[in-house]
Amino acid sequence: MNRRPILALLVAGALAAGSLAACSQGAQEPERKEIVFSILSAESQASAEKDWTPFLADMSKALGRPVKAFYGSNYTALIEAMRFKQTDLGWFTNQSGLEAVRRADGVVFARSVNPSGVDGYEAVIIVRKGSGLTLDRILSCDRTLNFGMGDPKSTSGTLAPMTYLFAPRKIDPAACFKTVRSSNHETNLFSVAGGLLDAATNNTASMERLGLLGTDIARKTMGNVEIVWRSPRIPEDPIVRRRDLDPKLAAQIADFMFAYGVGDTPEAARQRAVLDKIQTLPFKAANDSHLLPVREMEATGQLIEARNRKDAPAEQKAQAALAEIARERAALPK
Template identity: 45%
Template sequence: MKRILAAGLVLAGLTAPLAAQEVKELNFGFISTESSANLAKSFEPLLKDMEKAIGVPVKPFFVGDYAGVIEGMRFKKVDVAWFGNKSAMEAVDRSNGEVFVKTAKPDGSSGYYSLIVTNVDRNDINGLKDILDCSKGYNFGNGDPNSTSGFLVPSYYVFAMNNVDPQKCFKRVVTSNHEGNLLAVANKQVDFATNNTENMSRLQQTRPAEAAKIKEVWRSPMIAGDPIVWRKDLPADLKAKIYTFFMTYGRNGTPEEIERARAVLAKTSDGWGPFLASSDAQLIPIRQLELFKAKMKAQNNDKLSADEKTAEVKKIDAQLADLDSQLKKLPAM
């Protein structure tokens, strides 16, 4: 733990500006996986403990979609944020963000799964073959375009790999957050929808009656735990305090303090354990998915000539090879 903290503190110093204005308030952004009221209730104890630890007021920042948090960080209205991997990638690329820790479960594991779910009464929908039957005129609940589990992962593994365009296949495609999609499935407002294991667990805790009406029909490969991202240009001393808080919370202190912090984490989101150190490297598999999608799109683009397709695919393959090389050099995350 001491080595991890030391490395993190050095990183914080290297990536922060040499001279920075004093931060009088820290805005913590939240992707809109569910209603703002539910998010506020879930995260308030953690933010209060963070505020006490770093000595700066910490205010929650809520907006109606993922893009709002990404743009909030870009325009310095958000200083630290809880993202999914896809939205974290956008924040890193567009908003001067940097991954520094990721969420984990109480048992220390980190990761979750994208799902497609339907109503438990739907005996006709039990797997991918049923989902991809375009003759049925299904109504599909998709996720936010910046969601990893609600959009990117199923877009690739379910639709791109099977050469299916949801907009052409289904009668109607509606977009909502994770909570909205689960409730739409429970209330039979859509035939099936994207989601993830974290939000299913969350619904089982908050609305067990609705959760009991939902069944899983597809599960993705594992996705890395949710990244926590800060703005690179935060003052070095503040970043050091933030990093120390996340990496010691639920680990350091008296037995009573550790027990209390772990109880707070267990009631945060779908139930977390102590955070794990991370970096932008955890986003490489997400970048690969985006490039795989782009490659398939280019290969199936009838508007491109054979030479144009070859050139585009060659360009994407080079990017994929570079990412693969980077991934092989990294220790297991």
């Protein structure tokens, strides 16, 4: 038996495997010169680009490298983009930020600040003004109403109303209303104002932002809706970055964001005008403890649902999650 061809094949195979391993290691994480910032384009990408371009241009100048935007129409797209390292940091809601931390190895390092100066916001249920539609009627579940929920990963559009309003009353929106449509806050607001939906979830921050526009359509829309339910106050939105970012780069990004718009110089005033377009005051530092309230909201909803189903293991799991959240909160610096 001639072993030479076999030996040659084995050697060639080993060399090929070694080459592939070397290529794999060499191409494992090619350094991307540009920074990619993910942004939800709730209304349209063109509108988001107009508001965000000046801020990203200033960031690019400060970091000495290109900073690009990744626009997504929903939060799942933003989470997946970070998960597959197509983006480096982004503005999330609390619930989607929690998902980015869990699934995309993200870390909270900053948070937005409400331009009104009031920290936090509330989830709300809105109806068309003059419709006579009350919260009791909405919760009667007679399957005659068309209802709008938020993005499934939206804190105020889905998680808060489910946790604080529907779950405690054992209400499944899909079985309660004639139709349930999931969309962003702006679409739900215009749909209720225009009579396309009877009621919908929203939040006070989105409504305030629309009111500040001062356009005829904004005034007409805000004049055509009213709030029939409010949630407890929800923390401001987190800014999440990839945990594996180069520490030096992560520090440069943080330095830029926490200095931007701060001070009484003409340049700081210009920067605050830029921040006003993206609807925040100067950013503040934060960490993963920022997500404790949304984790508590999530676990509370799971506990209520488990009790409604009489599911003892699920109830114990939710109680354990709440106990862990309480321990983490107690350990925070006072």
